[in-house]
Amino acid sequence: MHGDNGTEAFMLLLRWVKSYLPENQQVYLQCLRGGAYVLRKWSDAFSRLYCRFTLLVSRFNADQIEALRAVPRHRLLLETDAPYFPLEGRDFSSPSILRYTAEAVASLRKENPLDLMRQAAMNADDLFQCPK
Template sequence: MHLHCFTGNRYVQDRWVERFPRTYFAFTNKVRTFSPDQIAALQNVEDSRLLLETDAPYFPAPGSRVSSSSQISTVAEAVAALRGTTVEHVLEISVANGKHLYKSQ
């Protein structure tokens, strides 16, 4: 399951995983405004369950009026910073997860 635009906290996340153990959690530029509880949930997502999305046009990158798929790198930057890892790692795992989830080769 692809849980689109996740903004929940650990409690919500745990309930999803209990009910749907193979859930993939997708994040947008909205992570830039996350509360500490939401950041904890983002940090708790296993690498193998992390997805990125822009949810165009609703969550633009800083300085933009609307978002587009071309802004995926800004999502990766924000997620990487909050997870304490590199942008390259976040992009690598999210691409692999997307391919696995949607069976793309």
């Protein structure tokens, strides 16, 4: 819904997931749009929480930006969520726009986009246990 950052949905999901998963379970939140409260509650519940962000960060409010900045660097992931969240002026997204996601996230976190992409790739390898 327009203007909804999903706080209620994220919190209901957390309540349900906590009853099934151990605290040390690797978990990732796809397309995180919740604010600092949501991030804090999920981080408290799961010590191995990863957060994935899309180009939606370009429309984040101050609370959502605070949450984005609070995600530890070694737990941050990038995504395009293609075909959704296209670049302005385009009808759909594709994996090829990951660079723009990295630039948007890096700008808000005051980091170098290329360094952030490298870190996010290492984080994905860690989360999904990809062979080196």
